[in-house]
Amino acid sequence: MQWIVKYLTSSIGKKQIMGCTGAFLALFIFGHMCGNFQLLNFDQAAAQASYNAYTEFLTGFNPLHFPVKMIYLIELVLVAAFALHIFLAVKLKIENKIARGGIDYEVNARKGKKTFATFTMIWSGLFVLVFLVQHLMMLKFGEHYLYMNDKGEIVRDMWLTTIQMFANPAWAAFYVVSMFVVGMHLFHAISSAFQTMGIAHQKWTPIIDIAGIVYSIVVALGFGITAVAAFYLGNQPETQALIEKSRALQPQYEQQQKEKAVQKAAFVIPSVGEVEVSFNAEI
Ligand code: HEM
Incomplete structure (x- = not known):
C-alpha cells in the first residue's frame, strides 16, 4: 500500500498519470472532432437532422440499460481526467519552480534544450481550460433551440445552438485561436507522454515524434475548419429561417411536456412510501 502512496507522490508517478489522462483526453478530442465533421455539411436541413440525431444518440446511448445514462458516466470520467491532468500539471509546475529556487525554465530532457512548446505547456494548458x-457554458448549457425529429418528438436542437454561437465573429475567432493553442499543446504532449512512459527507442521514437506532430496539426486544422464552416453557415439566411421554425415549435413542445407529465403518474403505497411508475406511451 505504501508503494502506491510513494508512487503517486513521486515526480515520475505524477508525470505518468498526467501522460495516461492526457492520452485518454487526446483520444476523446479525436472522436469529438470526427463527430463535429457533420457540421461541414452545407445543406442546412440535412446537417441539422444528422447532427441532432448524433447528439440524441450520444445522450440516449444506454445499451446495457443501466439505471444511470452512459453519457453521465462518460462525463464523470472526462471531468475526472481533466481535473487530475490539470491539478497534477499545476502541482508539478510549482514543485519544479521551488526545486529550481524560483527560476522558471524547463528543459527538454531528450534533446537537452528548451523548446517553445515545452516552455508554454502550462500556459497553453490553462488556456485550454478557459x-x-x-465551450460548455455556451454549448452544453447554452441556448435551447427545439427540433422535431423523424419520430415526431421535439428534442433539443444542438445543431442550431452550435451554429448560432459560431455566427458571432468574435466567438468564431476565439475558436480558431483556441484550436491553434490546443494543437500547440498536443504538439509537445504526445512525444512527451511516450518519453515519460519510458518508451524510448532509436527507431520508434522519431516516428512517434512525427506522428505526434501530424496528430496535433490534424486536430487543430480539423476543429479550425469546422469553426470557420460553422461561422459561414451561421450567417446564411436559411439558418435564420430555421431559428424561426425552431421558435414556432415552443407551444407544441410545451404540450408534449404536459402529456409526458400526465403519463408519469405517482402512486403512494402506504407500506412502501412513494413509488414512481412510468407508463409507456405506445401501450
Ligand atoms: C470546432 C470546435 C468544436 C465544436 C464545434 C464542439 C462542439 C461541441 C458541442 C456541440 C458540445 C455539446 C454536446 C452535447 O451536450 O450534446 C461539446 C461538448 C464538449 N466539448 Fe466540444 N467542440 C469543439 C471543440 C472542442 C475541443 C477542442 C475540446 C477539448 C479540448 C472539446 C471538449 C468538449 C467537452 C469536454 C465537451 C463535453 C462533453 C459532454 O459533456 O458529453 N470540444 N462540444
Missing part, C-alpha cells in the same frame, strides 16, 4: 469553460 476555452473549455466557455
Whole structure:
C-alpha cells in the first residue's frame, strides 16, 4: 500500500498519470472532432437532422440499460481526467519552480534544450481550460433551440445552438485561436507522454515524434475548419429561417411536456412510501 502512496507522490508517478489522462483526453478530442465533421455539411436541413440525431444518440446511448445514462458516466470520467491532468500539471509546475529556487525554465530532457512548446505547456494548458469553460457554458448549457425529429418528438436542437454561437465573429475567432493553442499543446504532449512512459527507442521514437506532430496539426486544422464552416453557415439566411421554425415549435413542445407529465403518474403505497411508475406511451 505504501508503494502506491510513494508512487503517486513521486515526480515520475505524477508525470505518468498526467501522460495516461492526457492520452485518454487526446483520444476523446479525436472522436469529438470526427463527430463535429457533420457540421461541414452545407445543406442546412440535412446537417441539422444528422447532427441532432448524433447528439440524441450520444445522450440516449444506454445499451446495457443501466439505471444511470452512459453519457453521465462518460462525463464523470472526462471531468475526472481533466481535473487530475490539470491539478497534477499545476502541482508539478510549482514543485519544479521551488526545486529550481524560483527560476522558471524547463528543459527538454531528450534533446537537452528548451523548446517553445515545452516552455508554454502550462500556459497553453490553462488556456485550454478557459476555452473549455466557455465551450460548455455556451454549448452544453447554452441556448435551447427545439427540433422535431423523424419520430415526431421535439428534442433539443444542438445543431442550431452550435451554429448560432459560431455566427458571432468574435466567438468564431476565439475558436480558431483556441484550436491553434490546443494543437500547440498536443504538439509537445504526445512525444512527451511516450518519453515519460519510458518508451524510448532509436527507431520508434522519431516516428512517434512525427506522428505526434501530424496528430496535433490534424486536430487543430480539423476543429479550425469546422469553426470557420460553422461561422459561414451561421450567417446564411436559411439558418435564420430555421431559428424561426425552431421558435414556432415552443407551444407544441410545451404540450408534449404536459402529456409526458400526465403519463408519469405517482402512486403512494402506504407500506412502501412513494413509488414512481412510468407508463409507456405506445401501450
Ligand atoms: C470546432 C470546435 C468544436 C465544436 C464545434 C464542439 C462542439 C461541441 C458541442 C456541440 C458540445 C455539446 C454536446 C452535447 O451536450 O450534446 C461539446 C461538448 C464538449 N466539448 Fe466540444 N467542440 C469543439 C471543440 C472542442 C475541443 C477542442 C475540446 C477539448 C479540448 C472539446 C471538449 C468538449 C467537452 C469536454 C465537451 C463535453 C462533453 C459532454 O459533456 O458529453 N470540444 N462540444
